[in-house]
Amino acid sequence: MSDLPLIQADRAVPPPAATTTNGGRGRRLRLLSRTDRVVITLxxxxPLLLVTGLVWLPAVATVLLSGTNWDGIGPIxxxxxxxxxxxxxxxxIYPPFVPAVQNNLLWLAALFVVATPFGMxxxxxxxxxxxxSRFYQTALYLPVVLSLALIGFVWQLIYxxxxxxxxGVFGGDTDWYGDPNVNIWAVLVAAGWRHVGYIMLLYLAGLKGVDPSLREAAAVDGSSETSTFFRVVFPVMRPINIIVLVVTVIESLRAFDLVWVINxxxxxxxxxxxxxxxxVVGEASRIGFGxxxxxxxxxxxxxxxxxYLWTVMREDKR
Amino acid sequence: MSRPRSQAEYLARLVPPSVAGLNRRSLLAGAAGAGALLGTGLLAGCGDSDSGSGGDAKSVSLGSNQSDPKPKDVVAKVMDGFKTSAGVTVNINTVDHNTFQENINNYLQGKPDDVFTWFAGYRMRFFAAKGLAGDLSDVWGKLDGYSDAFKKASTGDDGKQYFVPASYYPWAVFYRKSVWQQRGYQVPKTLDDLNTLGAQMKKDGLSPIAFADKDGWPAMGTFDILNLRINGYQFHVDLMAGKEAWTSDKVKKVFDTWAGLLPLHQPDSLGRTWQEAAQSLQQKKSGMYLLGLFVAQQFSGADLEDLDFFTFPEIDSTIGAKALDAPIDGYMMARKPKSKDAAEKLLTYLGSKDAANITVKNDPSTLVANSGADTAGYTALQKKAAELVGSATEIAQFLDRDTRPDFASTVIIPALQQFIKNPKDIGGLLTSIENQKKSIFTS
Incomplete structure (x- = not known):
């Protein structure tokens, strides 16, 4: 092969395993020993048992329980x-519900529009x-590693x-955690602080995996840094981009810990x-309502x- | 690093050496093995973990929520005292205070310890009515040194006793003697006095009433005392039991009065913890603070000696100022203790003045319920608190102990915080509470 940079980076070389077996289908099957079959069955x-027992059964039970007024006491x-x-x-008649939906949406918007792009x-x-760069990397990733109790405490000291x-520093008397018009933004800053580090690490790992020759080629063709990123690197990183998107949505839907620590x-x-x-949890035990x-x-x-699944499957069909 | 010669080589370089050494098949087998291990581990975890401790009367188990070092030590000392007097060993299972409280439903329905710590109030009566607690009428036959108020607080809906009181603490208005002497403030006897005093404190640059409600429960203390002063104990109990309407004029008057007092309270209370509010009293930035005796935890040395209190002033002269919140902590028995005899012996001991004496000697921050105990070791503050509760005509247990916990935590806490945010829309707030109350109390 020549020493030229690889241009068709997205056309994968067939895996070596496929080239070593030149037999037909039947021969491949016979290759599976008894141990192999036991291993595969297991x-x-x-995982099937785990997924059914830990995900599907509880989910179905939750839906069923939502039609009851069980208080967690007494036989089923x-x-x-x-x-x-x-x-x-x-x-x-439940006043906190509407604000909760609004806050979840706001959370999603804030992470999607500000924190995720900033992390990238x-x-x-x-x-x-x-x-x-190691120092910055550690400093930015630290919030993801810290325990929640500690994070709640750190922001309590600040707010x-x-x-x-x-x-103390600015001499104001804003009630950061107590004023309901302000506290959601204060918490979003704290949540974003964590989220930025998380996204940064994910994305950095992806960037390290991009073939440097792609950039060199773009540079040789006279492309600027910005347009190299948006036209070459960003499209190549499509799998990572999707992961980042999914992580952002999941993080904002399951957002819980910080507000729970705060109030x-x-x-x-x-x-x-x-x-x-x-x-549901705790003494209240309004299991049905929860x-x-x-x-x-x-x-x-x-x-x-x-x-998400619809997009992914449409991609696969293509 | 030289440039890779082919894409295959490039891809191979991405695999770290630690992984590259393994072939695919051994990796798969390893993963399957780990999965199987995890699976069996989980299944084993689901199994019944019977502790299988002996049913002989030589030992009895105690589930304790006293997880802070000081009270934990006191519990251990009291149990040692029981061992010396009765010859029965107590196995103490201490669980974090909040965890214990949150898991109580599962705990009592599973295999609870023979004797466990709990509070007097609605929840105690609820467990008794559900058959989750043991009848202690026989134990009460052997106890002495308890006032009728304590016996009433230990009695279930069926007239039997299910609870042995151990300690309690009153809610009152705390202040610093030095600040009040310096400014010449007088203890207010009526609501008008309180308003006048508050106005004076404001003029003197103090926050008249320290206030914090970030955690949601401290404001319940304010609601309780106002309702007790305005509508009396019986109405308060009926309101907590869901028998009275929250939309009634009586409740509206409580919130109207509170709205009138709010300007005297420290502002921005929803972001403040009770500890911070207590420190503002300690730092002489606030004039007074309505809280439980545990406020003293934020004071030490000379500051602690400077701390004093008075009971919340009278609002309606026909009702007076003799009722108050004084939550009682104590012990209950499981529905089916392994050895009923040993459990009852332990509870009799826990209700005796011997046990109370050990508590007094070792813990200066609580009041013991047994009046026969030797209270010479009390601090001045403790003595005054005991007198206050002793002279009370009725004792309430605090809102979240006097009503259904689901109603207290999911309805009342957000509602009181809403009121503090916007004290103007009392009508709408009370309608919302009443609607939710009807839904919860009828289910």
Missing amino acids: MVLV GEIEWVGAKNYDDVVN FLAVLLDKELRG SRDQGLLN KGRNGLELISALVTQN SALATIMLMVSLVFITL
Whole structure:
């Protein structure tokens, strides 16, 4: 082969394994020994059992329980069926529900529009092998590693109205956590702080995997840095881009921990996941009502999951 | 690093050496093995974990929520005392306080310890009515040194006792003696006095009433005391039991009065923890603070000696100012203890003045429920708190202990926070509470 850079990077060389077996289908099958078959059966069965037991059964049970008023006490036979009453209550007489939906959407928008692009931008910068790039990398990734209790505590030190850093330095008296018009933004900054680090690391890993010869070729052709990124690197990174997108959506739907650490998801920080926890976990034990909220959350997630699967499958068909 | 000569070579370089050494088949087998291990591990985890401790009367188990070092130590000392007097060993299972409370439903329906820590109030009566707690009427026959108020607080809906009180703490308005002497403030006797005092404090540059409700529960204390002062104990109990309407004029008057007092409260309370509010009192930035006796935890040394309190002033002279919140902590028995005899012996001991004396000696931050205990070791603050509760005509247990926990945590907390944010729309707020109350209490 010549020493020229590879241009058709996306046309994969067939895997070496396929070239070594030159026999037909039957011969391939006979290659599977008894051990192989046991291993494969186990590998299908064990995950299947785990997925059914840990994902599908609980999900179905949640949907079923959402039609009852179970309080978590007493045998299952005594559970009373109340139909759609829980859903009626959620929508009509439960004041935190509407703010929770709004906050979840706001969360998604903020991560998607600000935090994710910023994380990608940082990854591109760090990919340039700046001096001290390891240091920046660690500093930016640290929030993802820190335990939640610690993160809640760190931001409490910053945001506390009477004793916090922000008000101490700037001499204001903004009630960062208590004012329901302000606290969601304060928390979004904290959530974004974590999310940026996460996206940065994912994206950086992807950038490191891009064939440097692609960039060289673009540079030889006189393409600027910006247009190289948008026209060559970005399209090549399509799988990573999709992962980043999915991670962003998942993170904003399951957003929970920070608001729970701050004020258990009340007073301006309502999120559907926090409402589910408030109702189901703990002494409250409104299992039926909480399940109705969880089912609503499942439906919203299903919309995104369906969209994602639809895109991926359409790609595969092409 | 030289340039790869082919794409295959390039791809091969991406595989780290640690992985490249393995062939595909051994990797697969390893993964399957790990999966199988995980699976069996989980299945084993689902199995019944019977502790199988002996049913003889030589030991009895205690589920304790006293997870802080100091109270935990006191529990251990009390149990040692029981071992010396009765010759029965107590196995203490300590669980984090909040976790214990949140898991109580599952705990009681599973295999609870013979004796466990809990609170007096609605939840205690609820477990008794559901048959999840043991009848302690026989134990109460052997106890002495308890006032009728404590016995009433230990009694279930069926008239039997299910609870042995151990300690309690009152809610009152705390202040610093030095600040009040310096400015010449007088303890207010009526709501008007309180308003006048608050106005004066504002003039003097203080926040009259320290206030914090970030965690949602401290504001319940304010609601409780206002309702007790305005509508009396019986109405409060009925309201908590879901028998009275939240839309009634009586409840509306409570919130109207509270709205009138809100300007005297420290602003921006929804972002503040009670510890921070207590520190503002300690730093002499606030004039007074309505909270439980545990506020003293934020004070030490000379500051602690400077701390004093008065009971919330009278609002309606026909009702007076004799009722208050004084949550009681104590012990209950499981529905089917392994050895009923040993469990009852332990509970009798826990209710005795011997056990109370050990608590007094070792923990200066609680009041013991048994009046026969030797309270010479009390601090001045403790003595005054005991007198206050002793002179109370009725004792409430605090809102989240007096009503259904689902109603308290999912309805009342957001509603009170909403009120603090916007004290103007009381009518709409009460209608919302009433609608949710009807849905919860009828289910």
